[in-house]
Amino acid sequence: MVNLNTNRKIKGKKLSSRKKISKFTDLELWVKAGARCQFQGCNEYLLGDRLTNIQPLNLADRAHIVGQSIDGPRGDNGLQLSERDKVENLMLLCPKCHKLIDKKKNHGKFSVERLKKFKADHEKMIFFHTGIKPGYETTIIRLRSKIRGEIVGIPEEQIWEAVFTEADRYPRYIAGNNDVEIDLTSFSEGKTYWQSGIEKINETMDKLYTPGIETKAIKHISVFALARIPFLIHLGSRLTDKIPTDIYQKNRIDESWLWIKKSQKPNFELKKIQSGKKDNKVALILSISGKVAINSISSSINKDFTVYEICPKRVLPSRSLIQSKSALNEFRNIYQQFLRKIESSYPKLRKFKLFPAIPVSIGIICGRELLKNVSPAIEVYDMDTNGFNFIMEVSK
Secondary structure, three states, X not given: OOOHHXXXXXOOEEOOOOOOOOHHHHXXXXXXXXXXXXXXXXXXXXXXXXXXXXXOOOOOEEEEOOOOOOOOOOOOOOOOXXXXXXXXXXXXXOHHHHHHHHOHHHOOOOOHHHHHHHHHXXXXXXXXXXXXXXXOXXXXXXXXXXXXXXXXXXXXXXXXXXXXXHHOOEEEOOOOHHHHEEEOOOOOOOOOHHHHHHHHHHHHHHHHOOOOOOOOOOOOEEEEEEOOHHXXXXXXXXXXXXXXXXXXXXXXXXXXXXXXXXXXXXXXXXXXXXOOOOOOOEEEEEEOOOOOOXXXXXXXXXXXXXXXXXXXXXXXXXXXXXXXXXXXXXXXXXXXXXXXXXXXXXXXXXXEEEEEEOOHHHHHHHHHOOOOOOXXXXXXXXXXXXXXXXXXXXXX
């Protein structure tokens, strides 16, 4: 409750606990606001002459969220008068926005709760941007398709959180947010489904690389994807090794895109589980998120095929096996080992069959780690209720 004794009248003049805002509070307010208007959507710079931009000019008002006095704007709030000149109750505003929120007819529209949210959102934004290191921008690639008939979103705020938390980076969108979003969710499964998806991925990636891979237009890439495995592998094949790239994965614990730093790092092994009769027929099973039994692919291979498998050591395959960057790098290393092995041991091999049970991040790795004019192409198979079916060929 407000202490009314601090708001008494003497000789017709109203007294309150109002004091001059302290220098430290004023400094704190300016720093947290970044010298910009905190009203949502304004963001006007408050330390410059808007006409000449030559002479420094203080254009700011210190606005109270809860009025300094009982009869001030939103002043009937229960906040103690002694608390009303603290930074938590102050906003840095341009005169236009200050007048707007303090008009009596607008008091209902600009409630205490709403103004506190304007302030909090603005200060969070300023804190984020001032924490960014120069040269740490990243270009976002976001791929989405229906998964088991459902559309799953990848919210922008989760992307910002992930790239900033994991790598001290901030998103850079080329000519608008939609230029690097590959949205396949409107595609219906049918005869043209996979080909239409490939064309959409190619179209977007060609546009992304328009400035030129050899230029400094794209310095870093961050990939966020929720899509069918063949699409992920194809997207990976379109990522160049000339640009540093981070791959993210939605974790199953809190539904964020942050890697789990304290998760156990699995070890992987490459095993030959069948020796074939011909040196131009090789298949690879990836038993990462689930076990792929060799008899489940028997309709696609015969005794002519040499079959390898990559699987975790001493633990069972699991959908939560890849929870950290280090786990993803462990897989990358063993997968590179497989590629170098078949490139040297099977000189007649032009392509190999891939039967994956993998999380999304590994799908991207499978395509990206191919070497142009060196690695064989991948014949990608996908599992449905009837078993594995050939979907597409992927190469660099």
